[in-house]
Amino acid sequence: xxxFDLFAPSIPTPAPAPVVGLPDIVxxxxxxxxxPRYTFMVxxxxxxxxxxxxxxxxxxxxxxxxxxxREWLAAAIAPSGARHHQRRATADKVRAALAAKGELPxxxxxxxxxxxxxxxxxxxxxxxxxxxxxVSELVKAGLIRRHYxxxxxxxxxRGAQRHAVYTVTDAxxxxxxxxxxxxxNRRQPYVRGAHAQPRAAAAR
Numbered sequence: 001x002x003x004f005d006l007f008a009p010s011i012p013t014p015a016p017a018p019v020v021g022l023p024d025i026v027x028x029x030x031x032x033x034x035x036p037r038y039t040f041m042v043x044x045x046x047x048x049x050x051x052x053x054x055x056x057x058x059x060x061x062x063x064x065x066x067x068x069x070r071e072w073l074a075a076a077i078a079p080s081g082a083r084h085h086q087r088r089a090t091a092d093k094v095r096a097a098l099a100a101k102g103e104l105p106x107x108x109x110x111x112x113x114x115x116x117x118x119x120x121x122x123x124x125x126x127x128x129x130x131x132x133x134x135v136s137e138l139v140k141a142g143l144i145r146r147h148y149x150x151x152x153x154x155x156x157x158r159g160a161q162r163h164a165v166y167t168v169t170d171a172x173x174x175x176x177x178x179x180x181x182x183x184x185n186r187r188q189p190y191v192r193g194a195h196a197q198p199r200a201a202a203a204r
Contacts, residue, residue: 021175025143032141033134038077042134043143045073047168047176054173058149058163068163070135074127087119094118135166143172 026040033039049056049069057069067075095115098104105111138144148162168176 025172025175028141028143029138033137035134038130039134039137041077042073042131043138043168043172044176045076046135046138046144046166047173050166050168050173054168054170055165056168057165069166070128070131070164071124073131074124077131078123078127087123090122091115091119094122135164142169144168 025043026036029039029043030036046056046069049060049072059066060069060072061067062072062075095104095111098111098114098118103114105114135144135146139146145167147165147167149165
């Protein structure tokens with residue numbers, strides 16, 4: 001027996017309210033994000049890094065190097081979210097973990113360097129995870145679009161040799177009034193240089 005209600009026309013999902021100003025952006029973010037202040041900072045930085053077509057990434061110029069935009073965002077926001085007591089507690093955990101594995105140098109200076117390097121890497125990874133979560137919330141809210149640019153082929157999903165590109169909608173850009181362009185749209189492979197400093201690989 002056929003169940004005819006299965007073929008009934010579906011009720012269209014209401015379109016999100018148009019963005020006409022900063023209060024609308026704040027309201028929309030609050031409706032979609034568990035950390036609205038953090039997510040707003042991410043959106044503001046993306047808008048500031050966007051080119052005239054609204055795209056930010058895949059690489060952003062940081063001094064003399066080109067950095068994937070997700071890493072750039074994480075590094076830019078990290079100081080605002082840093083807490084001395086939290087960093088110290090995490091450093092103690094890192095030191096204890098290294099000591100338990102027998103990987104903590106006996107020299108105090110070398111031990112401090114090893115702990116600091118491990119701590120910085122943990123903070124970087126945590127920051128990038130938080131950025132991805134905030135961007136996903138912004139995408140669901142309809143404030144930005146995201147795709148992944150490959151060396152040869154772009155794709156909507158992440159993958160090897162693909163870095164994220166974020167596109168800010170015209171309405172959001174008009175509301176935030178982004179500043180001058182800082183992104184670079186260069187299809188260069190990204191590698192991590194000496195001393196864990198990011199750099200763009202030389203063109204072959």
